[in-house]
Amino acid sequence: MTGAAPGRAAPPPGARPDAAGAPWPLLLGVRHHGPGSARAVRAALDACGPDAVLIEGPPEGDALVGFAAEEGMRPPVALLAHAVGDPGQAAFWPLAEFSPEWVAIRWALSRGVPVRFIDLPAANSLAMADRTDERTDERTSDRTDGRTDEDPRPDPAGRLRVDPLGMLAETAGYDDPERWWEDVVEHRGVGNGAPGGLGAPGGIGAAADPDAAVGSDLAGAVAPFAALGEAMAALRAEYGHGGHEHDAVREAHMRLRLREARREFGDRVAVVCGAWHVPALAGRTTATADRGLLKGLPKVRAELSWVPWTHRRLARHSGYGAGIASPGWYSHLFHAEDRPLERWMTKVAGLLRAEDFAVSSAHVIEAVRLAETLAAVRGRPLAGLAETTDAVRAVLCEGSDVPLAIVHDRLVVGDVLGEVPEAAPAAPLQRDLARTQRSLRLKPEALERELELDLRKETDAARSRLLHRLRLLGVDWGTPAASRGSTGTFRETWRLRWEPELSVRVAEAGVWGTTVLSAATARAEAKAVDATALGEVTELAERCLLAALPDALPVVMRALADRAALDADVGHLAQALPALVRSVRYGDVRGTDTAALAEVAMGLAERVLVGLPPACFGLDADGAAEMRGHLEAVHQAVGLLAEIRPGGAERGPSAPPDTGALADAERAEAGLGGADGAGRVVTAGGGERAGAGPADAGCPDGAGGAEGAGNAGGSAEAGGGERVEAGSGGGERGAADAGDGLRGRWGAVLRSLAGADGVSGLIRGRAARLLLDDGRLAEGEAARLMGLVLSPGTAPAEAASWIEGFVGGGAGGGMLLVHDERLLGLLDRWLTGVPAEAFTDVLPLLRRTFAAYDAGVRRTLGELVRRGPAPADGPRPAGGPAAPGFGPGLDEDRAAAVVPVVRLLLGLDHSHVGHDNHHNHHNRASEVAG
């Protein structure tokens, strides 16, 4: 708007060339973070020796600029401005070693020349950003981007700003503005005629070069800036503010500050600012007009501090990017005295050798040759990063992108971490922490103390979150301790102790963000991306939930899904699943939205289901024992997961019939089919048929199947007490098979495992047991399986491990044998039939199995065995089939008398089964009425 000065030749109006010919004020237009610009700025300052240096940056930084000269200050660092009272509202001005601004600051400080920042105060810019944009983290990064004016980027509203460099580059016949700038400015090397032919022919730099060669040092140092300023003036004459709306205000402020400085220091001042602003600063406006522009700007209280920065954050694709993709390369260009290409290739070769890639000096020579020739073919004055990378790929990496990625990560971006002297003012993270500590009444004390938290209370929950977040940031102020007394999930015990070095840790953590929340989120995200093992990521997910970092969760989940997909060891997956499912449940308890988590858990479960059966084959004894553990863990997890994510039985009615319910019915069918294929699963019980029947028929309404089964259960109960269990059990099973795909498929997996040859007996036995406990084995099926394994065709050792899998592991296994005499009979008969020579092999296994039982169980078993086997397959009375394990001749009346008490104990009258029951009563009532 205002700034667009008409195109004209240097010196700018208002500038007064002094005796030596330097146009004052010296306007040094740069590209932020351009090493070539930095060199040119240094040369110009050296040549002209201004009395004051003005820099584009927030004036509040004037007080802090002295720290830049201190010993402990090492770039990359950033000037951080944040609103007092809301550290989340912040903006960064990152400075690298090769930033022209940094060079100018250091130049001035080392010579005692005053430095002033002249951009709009952070107090205003923060407030303006706050008013125009929504308060998101993106806004702060956008603020930073606004600073790198030359960076082509759509503004938040989606309009593309005019990209001045793009325009100039296009005019010069370049398709990529970055490359154009590199060729014309950055590759200009130290002075002219630098070794290696670093001069830049073509473009604006070339236009300036002849002057430089013949003129004085001073003219040579200043000429490129004059030329660039002219070009920018021409651009701005055409495009106005080019979409940078705030620029008018900012430039007005810059001009005012410039006038101020000239009053204070005289005319000999130098300004280092983005090249885009040069015409505006050179233009002639009145102070009154500028003040008018600045009137009524919103304002917040802002505070500034220095924070350490990293090369990675300077790079475009991470966080508060400064818009340069290759800080390491720029740093190299800035530091290399001569032969930058050769030095770079040598560096790359060194890195690759350290990573065990065979790279010889001959390789380096060829890479340099290729890069140079490539630059010539592409018509560039010097090999840039693109040529260098191509050459590295073709020669040093033998065409592979894997080592190239290492080169990019370590050298092109680089692993440089800045440092800030301790005396510098506290970072906002520290203040945020202090404020949170005050509001939560949680004082940092050196003395260790224990803290009991009741998560149902708001304050305690917030305290817990704070401690968890700090732990994620590596600030171990509190460590979780085992709760005493209550074991409820709503209690947490912490051991608190504040040690002095924790303050240092907090300062370090300042890199991650300005508030504890944002820093912990950023840290968790970074950890998720860096994690290598699946377990790390699951643990991280749990910690994210504990620390209430919903924003980090998507990234963590993504990392989790990716790791899970690529992890070929089903054991890892099986280990990760329970923790994840716990997280889903725990998140539910805390009211966090865990939909994404549940989805990932489902995905993980699917993979386990697919991968588990093949992984069970050909295991040795230890492997089988481990796999049994996985089997149990997954079994529990699948059960939990199915509860958390109710299947089609509940979503059936709302889901479109052809996707949800039918798919589930189909899967249930597939599951049964698979079991049949495995060979051994035969008749299902009557109740199960009732449930499975509709599903098999492909009933479009999944709920129909479940309900039908429920009805069957209900009527069975009405019919006779003894059939209650079979009936309602069948109903549940039907619902499970028809509705809940995951559970159904897990059942199929277990079935196929239970009947698979070549799988260790331990696993087969366990699978059979899990099925039995779940009520998925049909009546008599367990006995059939056991009989099969214990038949003479099976090696005794194998049979014994099957026994261990089936009835081993705690008291429950023993109780099964106590109550099911048929199984005990089978076992007894087998044991007596084991040949003498095999008996010694079998004994340790059996002993291990039985030793785990309670003394009472063992005694009962002993008594039962002494009494002698009950008739295992005795004739059944006509009254109906006996329940498994019970003798024939059941007294139904006596049994029925117990039913009301059992129902009361199980709370069945109040559960959904009760509801079904109720429902059935209605049905019957209506039938009667009809």
Add this chain to the structure above:
Amino acid sequence: MPVPSADETAETAETAGTAGAAGTAGAAETAGGEALRPHAEDAFADELKALAAADDRPRPARWRLSPWAVATYLLGGTLPDGTVITPKYVGPRRIVEVAVTTLATDRALLLLGVPGTAKTWVSEHLAAAISGDSTLLVQGTAGTPEEAIRYGWNYARLLAHGPSREALVPSPVMRAMAGGMTARVEELTRIPADVQDTLITVLSEKTLPIPELGEEVQAVRGFNLIATANDRDRGVNELSSALRRRFNTVVLPLPATAEEEVDIVARRVAQLGRSLDLPAVPEGVAEIRRVVTVFRELRGGTTEDGRTKLKSPSGTLSTAEAISVVTGGLALAAHFGDGVLRAGDVAAGILGAVVRDPAADRVIWQEYLETVVRERDGWKDFYRACREVGA
């Protein structure tokens, strides 16, 4: 992008070495008359002539064109005089530039890639543009003898007159060295390792000794060598590091987008279908798209929407295989089905292409089916068909 319409036909040249035609652009102007497949330098003679006329940039010794013009010849463009240069290779410009530059620095060029990435096609056109002759070719096989790379003897002459230059039969490499031309070695990794190493002297010393005569053939400026190799196949002879470091390596990528690949597959299938007298199939494109999607996803290790990571099976899953899956499916549909290409017709073919290692690949395939295919809208039939085949 990387595989242009013409390249996909070059695939035939790569595998069969004969038919398949050199693309639509040049086939009509066969300089050699009735040749089934004219050489690149004949087919595109006009373009080469126009380029040479317009080319005022410096040329390396014995190059017909400057590196810039060679790059233009491959990538296409319009010359100042209005001549349109058809693109021979539609892919990243970077790759062609690196390849041409490599040859200009007198380093040998190794083109790597899975089958169907137009390695042979690029190498032929590079040789044609640089030396005007793409016929100095050694086809690498498991039985390629040393003579194919060095020299052989005309035994009648040898017996009659003793060893002499006249009795010597030069290999294409030797002829290229003597004439300062570009030699080509196809499928370098198929050649036994000891024979491969013959090239080391040629590439490092740029000389080929003939101990029988006490002579040597020294390479004339302008000599260079382009080799192609397949980096994914089993049973190849890895290059020794001594040989490997004589080459600059350029990896030719697979088609960048699904659309491109679908296009390539559909076109190639149509051609093959005609030659096999299969009836034309309507509505086949949807199924082709599905095959290509499955191939791309498993090959790339992520779903097309970029949301889910996948394990990649051991097979190459190249575009060429996708073509054969679809062709096989077409044959099934035509002879045993109702003539419409359906999921069931391609399912078995896909399974065969994906599951190369019965243990590991089957799990990968199952995982893919359960985690990706089952959830995908409109893929129910495909899921069912695959389950049927896989059970």
